Amino acid sequence: MxxxxxxxxxxxxxxxxxxxxxxxxxxxxxxxxxxxxxxxxxxxxxxxxxxxxxxxxxxxxxxxxxxxxxxxxxxxxxxxxxxxxxxxxxxxxxxxxxETNSGEETEYTIPKLPASAGAKTPYVLMVVGVNGVGKTTTIGKLAYQFKKQGLHVVLGAADTFRAAAIDQLQVWADRVDVPMVKQAMGSDPASVAFDAVQSGVKQQADVIIIDTAGRLHNKVNLMNELTKVKRVMQKVVPDAPHDVLLVLDGSTGQNAFEQAKQFTAATEVTSLAVTKLDGTAKGGVVIGISDQFQIPVKYIGVGEGIEDLQVFNKYEFVDSFFK
Known part of the structure; x- marks a missing residue:
């Protein structure tokens, strides 16, 4: 071909x-x-x-x-x-x-949104996924890539379930040198998301990335929490979030399928990031997840370096896999 x-x-x-x-x-x-x-x-x-x-x-x-x-x-x-x-x-x-529209892009891009009441409308990206899949690292690397393009990025630490999650995101915010909105551990995640979006609008941010908790022990609670986070963000930016990115650990193989099943049942997932492909022989999981869930894979993690979160391009992926 x-x-x-x-x-x-x-x-x-x-x-x-x-x-x-x-x-x-x-x-x-x-x-x-x-x-x-x-x-x-x-x-x-x-x-x-x-x-x-x-x-x-x-x-x-x-x-x-x-x-x-x-x-x-x-x-x-x-x-x-x-x-x-x-x-x-x-x-x-x-x-x-x-057939899933996976991997059409070759660069990090966000669509330009129409201005609201004469003010810039920031692109709001909500990131979901269980702890340990590389969610925080993915957010940090995305912030780096967007900032490198000259975009103004704001992070929101709405995973308030673990103190470590807030601290880890702060490390990335400092490393990339982007502002981060946070509250104390145990705060209402929706309140943090609201503050982050409001702050991003005031700062005329181009991109606002919201981290969320990834507890799967109770799907109903997860669904309610994510729905609430979306609802409060929409009070500031009516069509937020513009993208719900599910981060999956490619090295877990079939467990990644199960996580995708749980999250797509709990909320509307619009794109995927598959991480940790460099340390595993389970790279085929990208093909299966993309096909089975009919959700485009947007990013893949192929190394620990800050540049090693790549925009997923199906042609490059297949060429590398079958080279």
């Missing part, structure tokens, strides 16, 4: 290649064993491929879709050599990602 002829930015692409190395090596070691001694793609190869995709955390439903697409190619072409399997997998997985 022609989109694989794209020229990618070398520095970021090298980081992505390196970040996906474990996933790629694990996948292709299994694939080479599956096709050993085989010259054509037959039922046995497809059965083995199905098992490889499932054990690579692509997910059962997404795996079945991929296998069905390859079966259709086999029937259409009558003969499909195992040497062509890599190329076909690249094409079919890229096609699958295209």
């Amino acid at each position: 022609s989109f694989f002829k794209k020229i990618f930015s070398s520095e970021k692409k090298e980081t992505l290649d390196k970040g996906l190395e474990k996933s790629k090596t694990n996948f292709f070691n299994k694939l080479s064993k599956a096709v050993a001694g085989k010259s054509k793609v037959d039922d046995e190869v497809l059965d083995n491929l199905e098992e490889i995709l499932v054990t690579s955390d692509v997910g059962v439903n997404t795996t079945l879709k991929i296998i069905e697409r390859i079966e259709a190619r086999v029937q259409q072409d009558k003969y499909l050599g195992t040497d062509e399997l890599n190329k076909i997998l690249r094409e079919e997985i890229a096609g699958l990602l295209s």
